[in-house]
Amino acid sequence: MDIETNLVNEIFSSSFDFDKMCLEVFRFQYEHNSIYKKYVDALKIDIATVTAFSKIPFLPIRFFKTHHVTATIFEPEVLFESSGTTETINSRHYVKRKKIYEQSFLAAFEHFYGNPSEWCVLGLLPSYLERQHSSLVYMVEELVQRSGHEKSGFYLYDFEKLYQSLLALEQAGQKTLLIGVTFGLLDFVEKYRLPLQHTVVMETGGMKGRRKEMIRQEVHDILKDAFAIQEVHSEYGMTELLSQAYSKGNGLFQTPAWMRVVLRDEEDPLTLKATEAGSTRGLINVIDLANIYSCSFIATDDLGVLHDNGQFEVTGRMDHSDLRGCSLLVL
Secondary structure, eight states: OOHHHHHHHHHTSSOOOHHHHHHHHHHHHHHHOHHHHHHHHHTTOOGGGOOSGGGSOOEETTHHHHSOOOSSOOOOSEEEEOOOOTTSOOOEEEESOHHHHHHHHHHHHHHHHOOGGGOEEEEEOHHHHTSSOOHHHHHHHHHHHHHOOTTOEEOTTOHHHHHHHHHHHHHHTOOEEEEEOHHHHHHHHHHOOOOOSSEEEEEOOOOTTSSOOOOHHHHHHHHHHHHTOSOOEEEEOOTTOSOOEEESSTTOEEOOTTEEEEEEOSSOTTOBOOOOSSEEEEEEEEEETTOTTSOSEEEEEEEEEEETTSOEEEEEEOTTSOOOTTSOOOO
16 A cells, blocks of 8 residues: 555544644655645755644645646546636646545535435535536535435526425425525525525635625625524635535634644744634635645635634635635625
């Protein structure tokens, strides 16, 4: 069994030493990811001094727009590409083994929500379905298949059919997940309003230029009122990652065991912020150990708050960065 397979197996094991695994993955990617190695070397970092994950350099996410960020040489089984406009350059994520992505998102979903077979999964992701190479569509499509429910599927712009499905599922008491891009959910509730007791509403962010940008709380208040629900759930993921964090309300996200968010200083991008009692503010760095054949240590352009219990919030974007399709502008 090769070192890569050993690393993947350990990452998804029931228990592992996160700090130790970070160092093993860092050394593997430094050796096999030429872009990451050049970046680390340009910082004049002696890897022998990297003895804790807090010392690991995080690759700026914009490298995915301009370079093939891959560890080892391979022909990708699947390509994921970010959404964008004609004026922006899209990020590209070359995935060596799609099974690792499936393993990651299925294990995370089961951790937070249980077996997909217990759910009816309704996808309202029109903008994502209108383009190719969406990692979100890939994930939801797999959840739909594993759900096995006759009404599970993508509803695109067929709001009447979605409304009738929700009515029937509520009447049957069927546990249902309605996962949608923000503008799609808002468009739907402008035409249809119905109380939901057995349905989780999950927004994935993104207006895609269809509506004015809104703060997360404003979006959630509209949806909570239209569906008569207490909380709106959220998914935090991106093209450049193979893992997702989930919020079950109030914009407070939690990560699976192999994923972690840390914060870096706004003025010094190479310095991580120490977690203080209560909460800490800064720019979000993501450790995604499932991303073994790319880069597991990514410096995003998202601003956030990290709480001392490990939960985090996304509070906005750096001024100079492109507007990310999968995140809301939040105050």
